[in-house]
Amino acid sequence: MSLVLSACGQKDEGSTDTGSNGETYNWKFVTEEVKGQVQYEYAEEFAKRMKEKSDGKVNITVYEFGGLGSEVDQVEQLQNGAVEMAVMSPGFTGNMVKEGQIFALHFLFPESVEKTQQILNESEALNTDLRNKYEEHSITPLSFWTEGAMEWTSSKKISKPSDFNNFKMRTQTSPLILKSYKAYGADPTPMSWSELYTALDRGTVEGQENPIFFIGDASFNEVQDYMTLSNHNNYVAMTTVNKDWYEGLSGDIKSMVDETTKEMQDWVFKEQKKQNEEWLEKIKNDKENPTEIVELTDEQREAFKEKAMPVRDFYRNEVSTVDGKILDKLQKEIKDAQ
Numbered sequence: 001m002s003l004v005l006s007a008c009g010q011k012d013e014g015s016t017d018t019g020s021n022g023e024t025y026n027w028k029f030v031t032e033e034v035k036g037q038v039q040y041e042y043a044e045e046f047a048k049r050m051k052e053k054s055d056g057k058v059n060i061t062v063y064e065f066g067g068l069g070s071e072v073d074q075v076e077q078l079q080n081g082a083v084e085m086a087v088m089s090p091g092f093t094g095n096m097v098k099e100g101q102i103f104a105l106h107f108l109f110p111e112s113v114e115k116t117q118q119i120l121n122e123s124e125a126l127n128t129d130l131r132n133k134y135e136e137h138s139i140t141p142l143s144f145w146t147e148g149a150m151e152w153t154s155s156k157k158i159s160k161p162s163d164f165n166n167f168k169m170r171t172q173t174s175p176l177i178l179k180s181y182k183a184y185g186a187d188p189t190p191m192s193w194s195e196l197y198t199a200l201d202r203g204t205v206e207g208q209e210n211p212i213f214f215i216g217d218a219s220f221n222e223v224q225d226y227m228t229l230s231n232h233n234n235y236v237a238m239t240t241v242n243k244d245w246y247e248g249l250s251g252d253i254k255s256m257v258d259e260t261t262k263e264m265q266d267w268v269f270k271e272q273k274k275q276n277e278e279w280l281e282k283i284k285n286d287k288e289n290p291t292e293i294v295e296l297t298d299e300q301r302e303a304f305k306e307k308a309m310p311v312r313d314f315y316r317n318e319v320s321t322v323d324g325k326i327l328d329k330l331q332k333e334i335k336d337a338q
């Protein structure tokens with residue numbers, strides 16, 4: 001619809017109608033998760049706030065994951081303007097926005113999820129420099145937020161790097177995520193999460209990484225025996241908009257979008273925290289599908305960290321198109337925040 005409107009020369013603000021009460025806006029907001037999960041609930045709350053602030057003029061339809069294709073299809077839909085807004089994981093854009101693979105680096109952000117969120121909110125490296133890199137591909141990330149610390153689930157116990165030897169690990173598609181697991185000796189396979197339950201059940205892959213709420217809500221614990229509380233990374237999602245569409249919004253509507261995006265940072269932090277805490281308890285107490293929770297000592301975590309560190313040099317020297325400048329700046333920001 002928005003494409004048709006653009007072709008007719010109207011203002012490209014999604015589908016726009018002029019009724020007796022003035023203009024109304026109809027936008028599509030796609031997420032990589034389903035009802036009840038953090039991204040979907042985020043988008044619903046965003047839509048509700050926009051409707052209220054605009055006195056009903058902005059109507060946002062939120063799409064659950066699945067209806068519009070894979071995560072990678074959704075990236076394309078945002079780029080070509082078929083949808084105006086998307087929650088997007090950098091883990092699916094790495095073949096295009098090389099710098100965005102910074103989030104694939106293990107042990108980069110602090111173990112504290114709260115501190116990590118503060119850095120995501122304030123980082124110039126991310127909110128200016130990385131944003132510019134995404135904008136080269138028509139994607140404007142308006143905010144970065146965590147969905148929680150990432151943990152490993154597996155069919156065999158993982159507590160040291162050698163446990164990953166030839167281990168079939170499911171990953172998202174960004175090449176640097178695969179590289180991070182190869183650094184532990186694993187055999188990573190990228191796939192959409194829509195195929196993951198079956199792949200784990202059949203043993204096509206033996207393990208995966210995700211925040212706890214997602215592991216529980218997608219029932220991965222049903223087909224896995226162990227969950228290692230590795231906290232090796234934070235799951236970062238981005239609130240993204242189609243660049244041209246966003247820049248074409250009128251001043252007051254654009255300010256409303258910016259204001260809502262900002263407010264939502266606190267909202268989503270609380271939402272992910274609540275969901276992750278609740279799901280940890282549920283997984284621990286699930287007698288029908290028991291999961292052994294593996295806690296790592298500082299020494300054990302250190303052993304993984306040691307293997308992960310060379311991947312940073314690889315990012316700096318082989319992946320980055322700006323000689324690792326964004327990583328250097330981010331590392332300084334992380335150090336200053338701690």
Ligand code: 6CS
Nearest residue numbers: 032033071147193210214
């Ligand atoms: O593992 C994945 O691919 C999915 N995980 C989360 C937390 N959200 C969406 C994403 O596609």
